[in-house]
Amino acid sequence: MSKRLLRMLTMQLHRMLAMVMIGVLGHISAAPLNGAVNHPLNGWYPCREFTFLNGVSSSGQGEDAECAIYTAPFCYPGICEVSEFAEPTADIFAKRIPATAGDTKTAHNVWLLQGGPGYSFTAIWSDMVELRTKLGGAVNVYTMDYRGTGRSTLFDCVAAQITTTGSTWGRAIDPSEVPTSAKDLRMKYGDLASFSTTSAATDISTFISSFRMVRALLSME
Structure with missing residues (x-):
């Protein structure tokens, strides 16, 4: 499949999403190399394409996806x-x-990421399935929940109970709750730059380099 065709199909999906980052990766799979990886990967386990079905039975969904937990440094040097x-x-x-x-093992690897960061990837999962279909099933499609969201280490004011449904604005945060929430988060995590956009982006680049996935970025213009 030509790079020109990949570009055209990716641009079509880009119009559907508020913000998407797509990386077309090299031919090497995301398998650890002889124990050389410093930050272990717990996976890949068979899992369903659509994790959350809003109460609908998942019996009709195949286990075509694979899930994993990547252990990343809480703080990266210089961040x-x-x-x-x-x-x-x-x-x-x-x-x-x-x-x-x-x-x-030899297919291209494509990364499709949710906008933000600030949201988990659940809103774009159907786009991942569509992307693989439009590319003729010839690519492996990857995504991850940014740190602080979804099933990754969650950025949440648990002690202050700010984002509970019984709080002032439910799961949203009222401006008056910000000081309390900030104190809670600083007490739990210390340096909150650990949940910055830079930290989230570094998770992706570190994951790719740790598992020897050679990356070639595809222009979104």
């Missing part, structure tokens, strides 16, 4: 400093749907 009471690592939830045409 933040780990406090003495924070966990040294963060869990990053990742999901992929393997190629159905050809060998998954």
Whole structure:
């Protein structure tokens, strides 16, 4: 499949999403190389394409996807400093749907990410399935929940109970609740730059480099 065709199809999907980052990765699969990976990957386990079905039975959905937890440093050098009471690592939830045409180990790897960061990838899962279909099943499609969202280490004011349904604005945060929430988060995590956009982007680049996935970015213009 030509790069020109890949570009055209990707641009079509880009119009459907508020913000998407797509990386077309090289031919090497995301398998650890002889134990050389510093940050382990717990996976890949068979899982269903659509994780949350709003109460609808999942019996009709096949286990065509694979899920994993990537253990990333809580703070990256130059971005933040780990406090003495924070966990040294963060869990990053990742999901992929393997190629159905050809060998998954030699297929291109495509990353499709939710806008933000600030949201989990659940809103774009159907777009992942559509992308693989439009590319003839010839690619492996990857995504992950940014740190702080979804099934990754969650950025949540648990002690202050700010985002509970019984709080002032439910799961949203009222401006008057910000000081309390900020204090709670600083007490739990210390340096909040650990949940910055830079930290989330570094999770992706570190994941790719840790598992020797050679990346070639596809222009979105």
